[in-house]
Amino acid sequence: xxxxxxxxGLGSNIDREKHLQAGLEALDGLLLDLHCSPVFESHPVGxxxxxxxxxxxxxxxxxxxxxxxxxxxxxxxxxxxxxxDRKGLPLDIDVLLYGEQVGTFDGLVLPRSEILRNAFxxxxxxxxxxxxxxxxxxxxxxxLWAHAQIDQQLWPVAFxxxxxxLTPPGLL
Numbered sequence: 001x002x003x004x005x006x007x008x009g010l011g012s013n014i015d016r017e018k019h020l021q022a023g024l025e026a027l028d029g030l031l032l033d034l035h036c037s038p039v040f041e042s043h044p045v046g047x048x049x050x051x052x053x054x055x056x057x058x059x060x061x062x063x064x065x066x067x068x069x070x071x072x073x074x075x076x077x078x079x080x081x082x083x084x085d086r087k088g089l090p091l092d093i094d095v096l097l098y099g100e101q102v103g104t105f106d107g108l109v110l111p112r113s114e115i116l117r118n119a120f121x122x123x124x125x126x127x128x129x130x131x132x133x134x135x136x137x138x139x140x141x142x143x144l145w146a147h148a149q150i151d152q153q154l155w156p157v158a159f160x161x162x163x164x165x166l167t168p169p170g171l172l
Contacts, residue, residue, distance in 0.1 A: 003032065003060040006068070007097040007129065009114070009121050013044065014088040016053040017159065019079050023091050024057070024161050026075040031059035037124035038167035039159035042152060045118055049088045053157060055166065056096065056124035065098050066106050096121065100135045111136050116144065119152040 008027070012019040020039070028034050037056040044052055061068055072093045079091035096112045103110065111134060114121045125132075126145035133140055156171045 003062055004099040005097075006031075006059055006061055006095065006099070007125065008057050008059070008072070009054065009092075009094045009096050009112070009124075010057065011052045011054040011092045011120070012090060013049050013052045014080075014090045019091040020053055020055065020159070021161060022079055023075060023093060026078070027057060027059065027093075030063075030071055030075075031057075031061050034059045035128060036161065036166045037128040038171055039157045040120055040123060040154040041157045042120040042154050045120075045152070047089070052089075052120065053159070054120040054124065055159075056121065056128050058128055065095070065101065065108065065110075068098070069095055069108055096125070097135065102135050116148075117150065119148070119150045119154050122148055122150065123154055 010020055010023050024036065035058045039053055039055045041051050041053055044050070063071065072095065076091050076093055094112055094114070095108065095110065096115055098110055101110045115125060115134065116122065122141065122145050126141040130142035131140050134144060137144070156167050158172055159166045
């Protein structure tokens, strides 16, 4: 069984803790070696809504890319993402990186462009995988964050999953 290191971005702006907890539980049942970044709050980008909670997870998967993406859509759906009467975004899960893949795969562009544009993606990536290189630009996430000129504010949020603090007290 061949395993691929992946990075996923999770976000929610409705019942944020509840939906991120549910998303993490579902991912833990689907993926191996799951690690979570600290959780950050940020203003929405591209939509009018309340503030978001965001984090990045790193994991291993044996699923092909498109099968993984389909499973993520099911997890989103289970959390009300596609409900016709929903207000806001209960749970959003995006594939940020799938191994070293670069390109467009059935409409899915990797690495995800939001990595370089949004602080709520790049900052958690820089914390969870500082030495990991962005496969498109060849720089580490720590260096990319250190030199980023992204005009967005982030606030670390105290957040626990399974009794463990995801956001270290020193960051709060």
